[in-house]
Amino acid sequence: MNGFVQGNPLLCIGCRTCMIACVVAHEGKRIFEIDPDGYDFHPKLKVVKTWAVSAPVQCKHCENPACLSVCRSQAIYKNDGAVLVAHDKCIGCKSCAEACPFGAIEMVTLCSEQNSDGSPRTVANKCDLCQGLEGGPACLSVCPTEAIRRQDEETLSDTLKRKRVGAAEALLTLGAGDHQSHILKSQSV
Amino acid sequence: MTIEKILSTCVYCGAGCQILFTVDKEKNKILEATGANGVTNQGKLCLKGRYGWDFLNDPQILTKRLTGPLLRKNGRNSPLEPCSWEEAVGFVARRLTEIKKEYGPDSMLVTGSARGPGNEANYVTQKFVRAVLGSNNVDHCARICHAASVAGLLVSLGSGAMSLSVPEIEDAKVIFNIGYNGPDSHPIVARRIVRAKQKGAALIVADPRRTETARISDLHLQLKGGSNLALVNALGHVIIEEKLLDKTFIEAHTKGFEEYRELVKRYSPESTESITGLKPGDVRKAARIYASTKNSVILWGMGVCQFSQGVDVVKSLANLALMTGNFGHSSTGVGPVRGQNNVQGACDMGALPNYFPGYQSVTDKEAREKFEKAWGVKLPDKPGITLTRVPEFVLHPPTPEKKLRAYWVFGEDPAQSDADLSEMRETLHALDLVIVQDIYMNKTAEFADVVLPATSWGEHEGVYSACDRSFQRIRKVLEPPKGVLTDWEIFSRVSTAMGYPMKYKNTEEIWNELIGLCPSFYGATYQKIEKFGAIQWPCRDRNDADRGTSFLHKDGKFATKDGKGVFTAVDWHAPVEVEDQEYPVTLSTVREVGHYSVRTMTGNCRTLRNLEDEPGWVQMNPELCKDLDVKHGELVKLSSRRGFCFSRCFPTERVKKDAVYMTYQWWIGACNELTIGKLDPVSNTPEYKYCACRVEKVEDQNEAERYIKSEYSSIKARMGVDKEVWA
Numbered sequence: 001m002n003g004f005v006q007g008n009p010l011l012c013i014g015c016r017t018c019m020i021a022c023v024v025a026h027e028g029k030r031i032f033e034i035d036p037d038g039y040d041f042h043p044k045l046k047v048v049k050t051w052a053v054s055a056p057v058q059c060k061h062c063e064n065p066a067c068l069s070v071c072r073s074q075a076i077y078k079n080d081g082a083v084l085v086a087h088d089k090c091i092g093c094k095s096c097a098e099a100c101p102f103g104a105i106e107m108v109t110l111c112s113e114q115n116s117d118g119s120p121r122t123v124a125n126k127c128d129l130c131q132g133l134e135g136g137p138a139c140l141s142v143c144p145t146e147a148i149r150r151q152d153e154e155t156l157s158d159t160l161k162r163k164r165v166g167a168a169e170a171l172l173t174l175g176a177g178d179h180q181s182h183i184l185k186s187q188s189v
Numbered sequence: 190m191t192i193e194k195i196l197s198t199c200v201y202c203g204a205g206c207q208i209l210f211t212v213d214k215e216k217n218k219i220l221e222a223t224g225a226n227g228v229t230n231q232g233k234l235c236l237k238g239r240y241g242w243d244f245l246n247d248p249q250i251l252t253k254r255l256t257g258p259l260l261r262k263n264g265r266n267s268p269l270e271p272c273s274w275e276e277a278v279g280f281v282a283r284r285l286t287e288i289k290k291e292y293g294p295d296s297m298l299v300t301g302s303a304r305g306p307g308n309e310a311n312y313v314t315q316k317f318v319r320a321v322l323g324s325n326n327v328d329h330c331a332r333i334c335h336a337a338s339v340a341g342l343l344v345s346l347g348s349g350a351m352s353l354s355v356p357e358i359e360d361a362k363v364i365f366n367i368g369y370n371g372p373d374s375h376p377i378v379a380r381r382i383v384r385a386k387q388k389g390a391a392l393i394v395a396d397p398r399r400t401e402t403a404r405i406s407d408l409h410l411q412l413k414g415g416s417n418l419a420l421v422n423a424l425g426h427v428i429i430e431e432k433l434l435d436k437t438f439i440e441a442h443t444k445g446f447e448e449y450r451e452l453v454k455r456y457s458p459e460s461t462e463s464i465t466g467l468k469p470g471d472v473r474k475a476a477r478i479y480a481s482t483k484n485s486v487i488l489w490g491m492g493v494c495q496f497s498q499g500v501d502v503v504k505s506l507a508n509l510a511l512m513t514g515n516f517g518h519s520s521t522g523v524g525p526v527r528g529q530n531n532v533q534g535a536c537d538m539g540a541l542p543n544y545f546p547g548y549q550s551v552t553d554k555e556a557r558e559k560f561e562k563a564w565g566v567k568l569p570d571k572p573g574i575t576l577t578r579v580p581e582f583v584l585h586p587p588t589p590e591k592k593l594r595a596y597w598v599f600g601e602d603p604a605q606s607d608a609d610l611s612e613m614r615e616t617l618h619a620l621d622l623v624i625v626q627d628i629y630m631n632k633t634a635e636f637a638d639v640v641l642p643a644t645s646w647g648e649h650e651g652v653y654s655a656c657d658r659s660f661q662r663i664r665k666v667l668e669p670p671k672g673v674l675t676d677w678e679i680f681s682r683v684s685t686a687m688g689y690p691m692k693y694k695n696t697e698e699i700w701n702e703l704i705g706l707c708p709s710f711y712g713a714t715y716q717k718i719e720k721f722g723a724i725q726w727p728c729r730d731r732n733d734a735d736r737g738t739s740f741l742h743k744d745g746k747f748a749t750k751d752g753k754g755v756f757t758a759v760d761w762h763a764p765v766e767v768e769d770q771e772y773p774v775t776l777s778t779v780r781e782v783g784h785y786s787v788r789t790m791t792g793n794c795r796t797l798r799n800l801e802d803e804p805g806w807v808q809m810n811p812e813l814c815k816d817l818d819v820k821h822g823e824l825v826k827l828s829s830r831r832g833f834c835f836s837r838c839f840p841t842e843r844v845k846k847d848a849v850y851m852t853y854q855w856w857i858g859a860c861n862e863l864t865i866g867k868l869d870p871v872s873n874t875p876e877y878k879y880c881a882c883r884v885e886k887v888e889d890q891n892e893a894e895r896y897i898k899s900e901y902s903s904i905k906a907r908m909g910v911d912k913e914v915w916a
Contacts, residue, residue: 013372017236035915041799144233
């Protein structure tokens, strides 16, 4: 199973340290020594804030990715448990961004690359789990409230077990017919 | 490459996080900052702590680093030109001496700085003002911030600081969080609130906005702005009416309860509903939860203090803790969480018009004599002018003799941060002498006769006081640019030139002088701070056994003269400028997590600038946006009776329709053009959280965007940014 990075809205304080960490991890520490406008600031995760929720949203590294299936230029591929974009193959058609049910793919313009007609290159940008970078997902390691964790087969299985126990116990305390709404409620807490 | 690891304290808020810097000594560059295992931060850092050192590289995004003194050599209307330190110091000393001779010592005011300089620099500043100028006219930005907490709690409890320490927050059983937006102002303190919640604490949040804390709370009291005191008195009312109070504690450790009981009779949740807009049932529920434990903690911030009734609310919050016996042990009490990194320290050091260092009153003869003996001069016994009254004392002095003539602005930027900016500009124009001492050019420096460049945080040694009274070391990480001096050296040189020689070898020598004069800091030597990482005052003994005090008022013994906590009974009144037909919504100024203070530091950090830049946002309820036909990201015009500015519309359900919210660090989106200079009568803190304003749609968005862009470039150019530097 592909792992993924997941935010917890009960712990997230919306500070966006993760968004900067993402850029620094991918652009490299060189950015602190160059022209302030000479690098790309395109976080691969976005903190979303609504009345009820603050949490980073990023790619779930689907097992059967919609983005991959719509990609006509073979730019999206799977590698070692992650769904990745090969920027050099991306033609900027935006199909993947439209196809992703989570809004986890964003089209971004690169400051250092041009199309053949000289216009700035726009490509698909998404979480790559910091594959190939030292230290694993950068967002996870910098979060001050530990609101971001990596979900893999084991942690997901633990979560599901816990939820099933909760659901089973709810059967005991509730009258028949009422339990479904209670379970839904406890999941939304 | 010589790589060194250097530990220091973060410069960005009162949390006092410890940062470990990796430094390339040969290139004199920071390579990385990571969280060290500090008492407060336990290895964690927020975005400012982690990426906010970039300004030390002088990337010239917003302003240019000052690297030598500047002087208007041919008078007021001539340009600021580079000069030597001898010229600059000579000019300052000569002009101050002339003004003192002609108009007297109280015709000058000097600020302390709650930001980078540190405690030692603030000690030297106030010593200079008191011993050399002969005035108590020294104050700093606590005045526009937590002055209400200091003034209020000194009356109620005898000590104006947080009664508990930051780590204790996570073991609270109840947190009553009022007018405090920790996630934006102190993310690492907010982390303790999140952890308390995880450990099972009940979280009650009183705030007109759905802040992050409100969002995760058990009960959000989304009160109408400006109604704090009505709510707090109503909570007291319920606690008394429902007999939830701690009679034993009240009898043993407090006074003034009867008068308070009488007053709050009038404040039932039902009778105050029309003021607060809160359901009486919710207020009752909050009171019951709060009064249910001896580990109930009250946290507050600017949403309490920046009102014309801030001091009254602070005292009333102390009432709640007193009547429920929430003092005297760990994880209880009151937490006015200090905003800037060293605003606690600048207060500790006596950069206040009424206190010598260590909260020893200038009107106390014994204290005064002690400082007179130590400093070898006669000292003034009359409290000085607060800095928020500078406009009044310049533009409309009570008598012509009382007019302020000189203003030495040290590490602050009133032309950006103070209320009613057009009045502030008028004030700066009308002064005979403006001295600015800073690391960067800023808005105030445009009015300066002389600009004195100082070392930055990261370039000097010293001690900061965190929000919970923790003394922690800051260390020199990088070599400063040639041509700048430490702040304490600048004051020492001017002092010496004015005939009062001051000479210090290093900050430790200054520190030793000051702790020798302050009984509550006496035990906190450099050696002990080094050894234990942090020492919380009071620390009275030099012995290693005295490692400071994590919570105050042990066993209900308060710091007041008679050891009793004092109840204060005060009526609520409405904010000064309420909305009307012409200005139908209210403006409240708030914080942006990625930027600090007036943004001269964070605005010069690449990645923080990437997250948020000019002209900033105005948070508006979606219904208000709909009424005005404005969309997300569109430029809107905001105006009040005092001025106008432009900002970008940010529709959010987290705010109500009757109020809009802006952050104060933007040059073009400068909300302080609108704010009102009306002050709390005791603390003199302005009512930043409430004034009437109007939001208007801007029809020609393209033209407005062009204006923002050209205005931004023009201010940057005035701030000395060299466009060619990255070419």
